[in-house]
Amino acid sequence: MNKLLLTLLIFVCTFSYSQSAPIIIDGNFEDWTSNLTTFTDTNETLDGIDLLEFQVTNDAEYLYLRIKANKEFDLTDGDLIPHNFFLYLDTDDNSTTGFKVRDDYGAELGIQFADRILFNNFTNTPKAQVNFAEVGFRSAPTVTSKEFEIAIPRASIPDGVNPLFPSSSVKILFRNRANFDWLPNLNNVFTYTFDETPVTPYQPIDINKTDANFIRVVAYNTKLNSLLDTNKLDEYERIIKVIQPDVIGFVESSDTTVEYIKSLFDNWLPLGTTDGWYVRKHGGEVTVSKWEILQEWDLDRQFPVLIDLPESYGTDLLYTNAHLNCCGANDRRQRQVDQYAAFVLDAKSPGGQITLPKNTPIVYSGDLNLVGLSNQLATLLTGQIQNIATYGSGAPLDWDDTDFKHDNALQTDIPMAYTWRSDGSNFPPGKLDFIIYSDYVLNAEKTFVIQTEEMPSDRLSLFGLQEFDTSVASDHFPVVADFSIINTTLSTEENFTLTNKVFPNPTSDLVNIQLRSFGNYDIKLFNTVGNLVLHKKEKSDLISFSTNSLSSGIYHLVISNNEGKTQFIKIVRH
Structure with a gap:
């Protein structure tokens, strides 16, 4: 019996880390710097989604996780790009409590992302289902990606009774059950200890404009x-x-x-x-x-x-x-x-x-x-x-x-x-x-x-x-x-140099366009819902058209020349 236990201890590799950092959950990953705690998977050949690495950090309020894979997938949809991705957190750092995922992991929280099912596995409530809101779970991005970031509140009490993080340490395990991919692999244990070193607090954004002209x-x-x-x-x-x-x-x-x-x-x-x-x-x-x-x-x-x-x-x-x-x-x-x-x-x-x-x-x-x-x-x-x-x-x-x-x-x-x-x-x-x-x-x-x-x-x-x-x-x-x-x-030149004047405006019928130079022009008139109501092309420096068939209201005149210059003018018909 003792020899067997000794043999198991020899082959179980434990990784322990601790490091605080300010993280923003926005689907950008520049704040996940290379110096943060990173666990990289061993090289392996797998079908489907291969989990490559994850990073962990914390601040006073959240445990932060970042997971990276070899190809894009949708974190909370296992059908669009097939996967069966799980996250297990042994939050009391005790493999004998919670749901026994492996001999070395007893998970108090299990998340099945493909079907959006969360299990709160405390001793008195084994496999009690909760939802993302009860945990306070946040993640990004919402679209498919090769990497995702996750935030879970350290003060979370999913069942209203048991704090999610009763210990200063948590064991973390990722798994894609679709291809039996573990991260970390069998006989490896990843433990993270919360670092209470203060980080730079988030600075609130002023709602007011800083310039009235914006x-x-x-x-x-x-x-x-x-x-x-x-x-x-x-x-x-x-x-x-x-x-x-x-x-x-x-x-x-x-x-x-x-x-x-x-x-x-x-x-x-x-x-x-x-x-x-x-x-x-x-x-x-x-x-x-x-x-x-x-x-x-x-x-x-x-x-x-x-x-x-x-x-x-x-x-x-x-x-x-x-x-x-x-x-x-x-x-x-x-x-x-x-x-x-x-x-x-x-x-x-x-x-x-x-x-x-x-x-x-x-x-x-x-x-x-x-x-x-x-x-x-x-x-x-x-x-x-x-x-x-x-x-x-x-x-x-x-x-x-x-x-x-x-x-x-x-x-x-x-x-x-x-x-x-x-x-x-x-x-x-x-x-x-x-x-x-x-x-x-x-x-x-x-x-x-x-x-x-x-x-x-x-x-x-x-x-x-x-x-x-x-x-x-x-x-x-x-x-x-x-x-x-x-x-x-x-x-400015392209906007305002095609015409000398457009008159009369407002008009009851005829509109005259006095152009700055003789040339080929394309004339379009639109009503307020964007429908083209008049279109003509002429080579001239004075173009006229009638609005007699149009109802009263506002119209938008678009004048273009062969050089690609365009001018917009509002026309009012009485």
């Missing part, structure tokens, strides 16, 4: 028309008033009307102007702007509009409010983002359904439901179209032929980037809402997510918010970005 864009999913729920309007009013948006895109607002949303904003944030707030609607996507909306276009669950920024900005803004299909609809989401990429590439080139002056700022935001393949985000950033036969060859989307950018907006008061949370769901919180932009033209001065439930009382009081404002309003949180325009990129 353009504040907000993406906000209002969950099943909840703006119509009078029991939620006080919460929405406090949130909107503290954010003070310039442009906001609501989604899941299909039952609201333009008049209703306008009345809310004119009451909550009166502009003191004759027209007040401008509102346009496209299915469930509602765009609200303090500046006039000149044109709009119809894409699948995506709503591009051209916003008439004040002259001091030297340009207009192409803003798209999007609500891509959810959940298992990977194919349709890909078609949607392919369609948008093709739309932007069309906008950058003369002709087609849209032609923008060079270097017009472009912002795309909304609930993108990126919960599956990472390809859709890649297309929105890079312009790499997948459905080439339908939407043409892709190309870089920004004006300097580079990628668009998206900042991982962090929550104002915790080092997390998730934008959706539903504690009644069997999914952990995730990043579903994005703001993507042309960083050749725009600089994101500040980005953040507001979740009032995670704000301390003094911060709530500072901004006039209440603890449950965001959770009462919606299961999504508002995502905010403040943009400045990089003035050196503005193409």
